[in-house]
Amino acid sequence: MIPSGPIHPAPRLPALPVPDGSRRRSVALLLGALLGFGAWAKGEETPSPEPSRASIAAQALLRLEATDLSANAKLDETVHKILGRVRGTPDFVSLVRHFHLTDQGEGLVEVAAARGGDDSGAEAMRILLAGGAVAPLTRELAGTNAMAASHLVQAIGAAGEARGVPVLLPLVLDLKRDSTLRKLAVKALARTSEGAGSLLKLATEDRLPADLRFGAGAELSVVRWPEIRTAAARLFPAPEVAGGKPLPPVAELIRRKGDPSRGAALFSGKATCSTCHAVRGQGVNFGPDLSQVGTKLGKDALYEAILDPSAGISFGFEAWLVTLRNGDEAFGLIASETETDLSIKAPGGIVLSYKKSDIATRTKQALSIMPAGLAALMTPEELTDLVEYLSGLK
DSSP states (O other): OOOOSOOOOOOOOOOOOOOOSOHHHHHHHHHHHHHTTTTTTTTOSOOOSSSOHHHHHHHHHHTSOOOOGGGOHHHHHHHHHHHHHSTTSHHHHHHHHHTTOSSOHHHHHHHHHHHTTSHHHHHHHHHHHHHTOOHHHHHHHTSSOHHHHHHHHHHHHHHTOGGGHHHHHHHHHOTTSOHHHHHHHHHHHTTSHHHHHHHHHHHHTTOSOHHHHHHHHHHHTTOSOHHHHHHHHHHSOOOBOTTSOBOOOHHHHHHSOOOHHHHHHHHHTTTOGGGTOEETTEEOSSSOOOTTHHHHOOHHHHHHHHHOGGGSOOTTOOOEEEEETTSOEEEEEEEEEOSSEEEEEOTTSOEEEEEGGGEEEEEEOSSOSSOSOGGGGSOHHHHHHHHHHHHTOO
């Protein structure tokens, strides 16, 4: 359909003149072109759907040599006006860096929260941390937007700045925060020698939370600093596999390609997974159904779930020990509860009900009901096959 009404093409900016000793004239020409956007430049017109006029203006500004904006009020006004129009984009980060702006912390956090660990997110975080004004960052991390917080942690890791360590450490130690976010913070800390050293210190002082030990050990086993790798090997010994040999680093296992058909056979056989888990109706409905586990967990999380099942117990699958007044015990998952009765699903899937009046105590267990040490039943190749099978369940 041919649109009715006048069509307003994006204005063309004149090329900057070849330097002729009059830098002031170049700036004046550029400002004239930018301010010639009329109503658009004033923000009074709905932005065009064409390739961003704001981006064109930002690229033009980036052609100027870095200038002290405090010495040129008109240029300062123009730069901040364009910043408002490109907020949240890579152009925003480029302008902040180019003009050495120190008052754009919230905008930098916005970019990092949206883009995570990509080039723009990492650069936004690097500029923010270098400036030292991290209040907007800590506020966003303390908020309720889980996706934004995850992206910010990934951006801190990608920035590779030691100044990010004091921001990440409180997340690692805060047991009230989401486990996934805290594990991302461990990964981000391991990207710098200062952060990796902090993780080692926590482990040495026995202050590293139990649910992060496996992930920390996996990350520190492959860092590029030999002294940290050596210390980590002592603090986080690798699990043993069949034959009593140490398991290769998880980072290496993830790079390997397994055979999903052999993994399916292991799931129902040697690895004993099907005695507690079902896949598409096959197996025992006791632990979480794994029919779509490959959609929910990446290979790194699958390895962790197998090698250290207590590191991340799914909600509703916590193990409970119930002691009855007659001295008997029941152990398993809480299947249901009413005012008068408590039903416990025991390993194997059998559900038994007990009168609450017959119960003396019930205690939630710190360890997962899934047994540790399953890797000892398999070779590294078999473990790789099993994870390949699980990762394909989508």
